[in-house]
Amino acid sequence: MSKMHSINRLYLPKLKLCHLKSRGFARACVILAAAVLCGCSHVDVHSDKVRGVAYVRVDDVIKHHPLYPQLEQLNNAIASINFEASLPHAPLTPAQIAAQTKDLNAQLHDAEVAAVKAAGIDPAAAGLGQAMNTTSQAQAQAAAAAAQQNYAEYQRGVIAQDNAAMQSIAQQLSKAADDKLRARAEQYQQNESDLSLKLAQEDSSQRMALRTQLSTLALTADQRKSVSDQLGALDKKEADQVNALRAADAQALLAYRKQLGEQTSAQIRAQQTSIQAQTGAKLSQRRDAVGAQLRGLGAAPVATASLPPDVRRRLGQIHQEYAAKFQADAQQAVEEYQATKSDLDAQFAALHGQGVTATGAAAKQLRDLQKRQNDLQMQIQNQIQREAVRLAKEMGFSVVFDNVQAAPGGYDLTNDLIHDIESQHE
Amino acid sequence: MKRRFLSTLALVLGLMAAIGPAAIAADLTDVGFIDQSALGNLPAFVSANQQLAAYKAQLNGQFAAAMRGARTDADKQRISLQFQQEFSDKQNELVGPLYQRTQLAIANVSTSKKLSVVVDKRIVIYGGQDITGDVINAVRGSQAMASPQASPAPSSIGFVDQSALANSTDVKNASDQLQKFQAAQQPIYAARYKNATNEVSKQQVMADYNKAIQDEQSKLLKPLVDQTKTATATVARSKNLLLVVDRADVVFGGTDITQDVQNALNK
Numbered sequence: 001m002s003k004m005h006s007i008n009r010l011y012l013p014k015l016k017l018c019h020l021k022s023r024g025f026a027r028a029c030v031i032l033a034a035a036v037l038c039g040c041s042h043v044d045v046h047s048d049k050v051r052g053v054a055y056v057r058v059d060d061v062i063k064h065h066p067l068y069p070q071l072e073q074l075n076n077a078i079a080s081i082n083f084e085a086s087l088p089h090a091p092l093t094p095a096q097i098a099a100q101t102k103d104l105n106a107q108l109h110d111a112e113v114a115a116v117k118a119a120g121i122d123p124a125a126a127g128l129g130q131a132m133n134t135t136s137q138a139q140a141q142a143a144a145a146a147a148q149q150n151y152a153e154y155q156r157g158v159i160a161q162d163n164a165a166m167q168s169i170a171q172q173l174s175k176a177a178d179d180k181l182r183a184r185a186e187q188y189q190q191n192e193s194d195l196s197l198k199l200a201q202e203d204s205s206q207r208m209a210l211r212t213q214l215s216t217l218a219l220t221a222d223q224r225k226s227v228s229d230q231l232g233a234l235d236k237k238e239a240d241q242v243n244a245l246r247a248a249d250a251q252a253l254l255a256y257r258k259q260l261g262e263q264t265s266a267q268i269r270a271q272q273t274s275i276q277a278q279t280g281a282k283l284s285q286r287r288d289a290v291g292a293q294l295r296g297l298g299a300a301p302v303a304t305a306s307l308p309p310d311v312r313r314r315l316g317q318i319h320q321e322y323a324a325k326f327q328a329d330a331q332q333a334v335e336e337y338q339a340t341k342s343d344l345d346a347q348f349a350a351l352h353g354q355g356v357t358a359t360g361a362a363a364k365q366l367r368d369l370q371k372r373q374n375d376l377q378m379q380i381q382n383q384i385q386r387e388a389v390r391l392a393k394e395m396g397f398s399v400v401f402d403n404v405q406a407a408p409g410g411y412d413l414t415n416d417l418i419h420d421i422e423s424q425h426e
Numbered sequence: 427m428k429r430r431f432l433s434t435l436a437l438v439l440g441l442m443a444a445i446g447p448a449a450i451a452a453d454l455t456d457v458g459f460i461d462q463s464a465l466g467n468l469p470a471f472v473s474a475n476q477q478l479a480a481y482k483a484q485l486n487g488q489f490a491a492a493m494r495g496a497r498t499d500a501d502k503q504r505i506s507l508q509f510q511q512e513f514s515d516k517q518n519e520l521v522g523p524l525y526q527r528t529q530l531a532i533a534n535v536s537t538s539k540k541l542s543v544v545v546d547k548r549i550v551i552y553g554g555q556d557i558t559g560d561v562i563n564a565v566r567g568s569q570a571m572a573s574p575q576a577s578p579a580p581s582s583i584g585f586v587d588q589s590a591l592a593n594s595t596d597v598k599n600a601s602d603q604l605q606k607f608q609a610a611q612q613p614i615y616a617a618r619y620k621n622a623t624n625e626v627s628k629q630q631v632m633a634d635y636n637k638a639i640q641d642e643q644s645k646l647l648k649p650l651v652d653q654t655k656t657a658t659a660t661v662a663r664s665k666n667l668l669l670v671v672d673r674a675d676v677v678f679g680g681t682d683i684t685q686d687v688q689n690a691l692n693k
Contacts, residue, residue: 055669408662408668
């Protein structure tokens with residue numbers, strides 16, 4: 001647009017002048033037309049080099065958009081959360097894993113209780129009439145079914161989580177035992193190397209003397225054999241001692257492996273018993289809690305035969321309103337429960353060493369930030385797109401590209417677009 | 427009066443001759459684009475992809491079971507290759523015919539509209555001919571599709587396969603070095619991040635970390651990128667191309683200069 005304005009600014013005075021001088025009007029028009037054809041503006045859109053084609057480096061334009069600082073802030077915040085999630089965490093001890101698993105189970109339990117409560121009936125509303133009683137019973141049955149289903153899911157979840165915790169503990173204990181065994185084996189190897197070196201050093205002078213004798217050409221065959229035998233005996237003596245130590249070490253290592261295996265198995269069994277006991281306690285606690293809630297849902301039926309018609313109508317309205325609200329609340333409760341459960345699943349996975357994504361509050365924050373970032377990016381891109389289309393039309397381009405790898409021809413519309421976007425927000 | 431008209435006409439013609447071919451060069455009108463995501467949403471594609479996803483889920487179970495039974499690394503590799511082949515065969519069986527039909531439809535529509543190049547909608551900001559509707563109609567039609575009689579006309583829009591260029595030894599080495607640098611820097615900045623007492627200092631650590639990575643990237647990769655861009659531009663100029671786009675954005679036609687750029691880089 002700025003270029004069109006510059007053309008107008010340049011030639012309109014000439015046009016007016018030519019109006020005054022009617023004899024030169026045709027010539028002025030011709031000159032003006034020729035000037036336009038020549039493309040006296042610095043963009044000759046239809047030149048051989050441009051041929052109506054332009055391109056935009058959208059990424060560069062985005063950096064000049066007035067909202068870019070906000071976009072960058074959001075990008076930095078997202079990168080910060082991802083960076084924190086990817087940081088190496090100190091390995092947890094079995095006790096820590098068990099404690100955190102318990103905490104997460106408690107959170108899952110709370111989420112399910114909240115869901116059951118939200119799907120239940122307000123006891124204060126019960127007892128208004130037969131219609132309400134019917135609804136109450138239906139809802140109590142629905143709640144019981146939902147609670148039963150939740151309980152079954154919880155049972156499966158708890159067992160799966162405890163199995164995972166048990167597997168993780170067993171892996172850690174086995175790894176610790178392997179590390180100990182490896183350290184012991186390395187120690188034995190070191191001892192064997194030390195002994196071999198010590199023996200070689202002790203016998204070095206004797207070995208040297210024997211080898212020197214062997215290199216003497218004047219030895220007879222018998223003498224040479226005798227010296228060779230002595231050298232062989234020396235090597236054998238050293239090898240026997242080292243082999244004896246190696247055999248003793250191998251036996252000791254075998255015994256140590258057995259001992260470690262027994263210790264590890266005992267530890268795993270102890271942890272297993274403990275976790276199974278915890279699982280049983282958690283399940284019975286959950287069964288009791290759900291049972292208590294369901295017992296609290298039932299309301300004493302109220303006789304409705306003697307109710308006057310207007311009260312019945314009012315009860316009908318209340319019933320409809322109540323049913324609608326129940327559906328909405330239940331839906332919301334289910335959605336909230338699913339979101340919480342999904343996040344807790346991620347936390348369980350992270351606890352057991354799987355996945356490096358952000359969890360808990362950080363995951364929620366990450367989702368919010370990503371949504372805001374997407375929205376803002378879209379808003380910026382849409383505006384750039386609109387302005388690019390407007391500029392392209394005004395300047396007479398036939399096609400405008402983004403994401404160009406090289407451009408020996410065409411016109412780079414990027415700077416015009418940056419200027420245009422910046423000037424709109426000044 | 428007549429003499430004045432003739433002199434004016436001569437002036438105009440003179441000017442026209444002076445500006446020569448620049449003013450009479452034809453604008454590029456043989457560029458088409460297609461919304462590939464709309465094609466992917468066609469019921470036939472959606473159904474094929476669903477079947478493929480179901481097959482993959484079933485295959486994953488079998489793969490896991492087979493891998494559990496593998497005793498050696500060679501066994502594992504053999505099993506991996508076998509399952510990859512099975513998946514690839516199924517993909518060809520389910521999606522292959524649809525993909526071929528779509529390619530033929532694009533070629534036929536492009537030829538009938540005399541387009542020299544068709545690109546993905548994502549890279550067209552303004553102008554061009556949208557052939558999405560025509561291609562969808564052709565794909566949906568029941569009649570058999572023949573190959574177009576003529577190949578696309580030479581195009582002023584070129585393309586280069588960026589992924590092929592990124593496979594060069596130099597680029598791979600630079601990428602590996604960058605990854606190693608990143609892996610080495612992460613624990614250093616992780617420690618600083620942990621010690622940061624408030625959000626402002628954490629943000630500062632993040633900014634420093636990003637800057638360190640970006641600086642290294644500029645040091646290692648930017649020279650290679652610049653070199654590639656220069657080579658691409660030189661080749662494009664020698665072939666009288668106006669613009670060069672990435673191969674991934676080209677659906678039909680265009681002028682492939684990948685090999686020429688590779689040759690120029692290897693000189």
